[in-house]
Amino acid sequence: MLSCISAGIASLGFAIIFNVPKNKLLGASLCGAIGGLVYDIGLTLNYSQSFSLFIASVALAITSEILARIIKCPSTIFSICALIPLVPGGGMYYTMLAIINNDINEALLTGIDTIVQACAIVIGVILVSSIFHSYKKIEQLRKGNL
Amino acid sequence: MDGNKLAKTITKAGILLIENGAEIVRVEDTMQRIAKAYGAKVADAYATPTLLIISISMPESTALYHNIKRVHMKNVNLSKIDEVNTLSRSITNSNLSLDELDKKLDEIALEKNYPTYIIILGAAICVFGFSFFFKGNLIDAIFALIIGIIVKFILELLAKIELSSFFNNAIGGAIISFLAMIFAKYFGSNQDILFISSIMLLVPGLAITNAIRDTVSGDIVSGIARATEAIFVAVAIAVGSGITLALLGGII
Structure with a gap:
């Protein structure tokens, strides 16, 4: 619950930094909160960190696509701000720390882990946005055929 | 329709999108959408984070019009992306003239970030x-x-x-x-x-x-x-x- 609220707050902050229009700030915050919530649920269900990040980003992407349909604006406005709390900043820090301490094995381990996590997040979002895009195309095709 | 002017306006929209952190598909789509909305026959847009190319041809002549622009990435401003996107979708519905579109793009470019x-x-x-x-x-x-x-x-x-x-x-x-x-x-x-x-x-x-x-x-x-x-x-x-x-x- 705490990570849900805190991810929401963090996304709100990033939405301000990225100049999201005032009436859409709360939407970005909501997407971030859902991302944080699902990530936490994934971790308590003992999923691996990368997989938790993946389902979290799928959840926040679905929310942002739905919000984008309702408010009529690009979904990236919400999804980008909401993604940032999930970006593995901690992994980057520990990788760097290991490099400074000349511990190359540790650096490689955490570094690759970090890259996998970053990819998991983005692939989740892209998956959802491609599905929504294809769905729109299918709808158009169906209307064209009728 | 003046092809040169159209090409210039389209690049203006593309630059706004890239500078403020839009993804490439959106940039190219938007540029092509604007070109098609003003009746361009061929419309090819190519965008990278540093370079933008548009090539269009108008129905009344065989000439091709191009515009190439060097782009510098700036601060991320998602609200400008939102506005350019909405504007480009509204052209056909609201019968926006090319001059008006150009003016509106200039207005968006001049909009201030949050203080x-x-x-x-x-x-x-x-x-x-x-x-x-x-x-x-x-x-x-x-x-x-x-x-x-x-x-x-x-x-x-x-x-x-x-x-x-x-x-x-x-x-x-x-x-x-x-x-x-x-x-x-x-x-x-x-x-x-x-x-x-x-x-x-x-x-x-x-x-x-x-x-x-x-x-x-x-x-x-x-x-x-x-x-x-x-x-x-x-x-x-x-x-x-x-x-x-x-x-x-x-x-x-």
Whole structure:
């Protein structure tokens, strides 16, 4: 619950930094909160960190696509701000720390882990946005055929 | 319809999108949509984070009109992306003339970002949230908030003197790790949490996202360009904070 609220707050902050229009700030915050919530649920269900990040980003992407349909604006406005709390900043820090301490094995381990996590997040979002895009195309095709 | 003028207006829209951090598919789609809306027969748009090419032909003549523009990436401003996107979709419905579109694009380009103190406030809120997200307590959060305000303030100052972004990020990383060390040593806060939550202000989240997104949708050149950008931002942060940690690790 705490990570849900805190991810929401963090996304709100990033939405301000990225100049999201005032009436859409709360939407970005909501997407971030859902991302944080699902990530936490994934971790308590003992999923691996990368997989938790993946389902979290799928959840926040679905929310942002739905919000984008309702408010009529690009979904990236919400999804980008909401993604940032999930970006593995901690992994980057520990990788760097290991490099400074000349511990190359540790650096490689955490570094690759970090890259996998970053990819998991983005692939989740892209998956959802491609599905929504294809769905729109299918709808158009169906209307064209009728 | 004047093809030259159309080509110029289309590039204007494309530049606005790239400068403010839109993904390449959106940029190319928007440019083609505008061209088609004004009756261009052939409309090819090619965009990368640094270069923009448009080539159109009008139905009344056989001539091709081109425009090539060098683009420099600037601050991320998602609201401008939103506005250009909405504007380009509304052309056919609202019978917008080319002159009006041109004027509206100029207006969007001149729109101001949020004032600096709001941006700094945003950074503070953001870092405050992060420190709870990374399982910190209230004391950590308050120290992180102070770091966030200081770092964002300095970064805004550095942006004014147009230092290269590599050194901007290196200095940001250095300040964050320095302050995190001080707060951890003398005020009993958790150094790792302080560092991780405030480093999120610098982490190239948008660049990573756009890099993978561009690559997946087939814009490989842009994908590589943005991945390189992301890697070097990460390296810059690591250099800045690494030097500070190594230098002061023995002293503080």
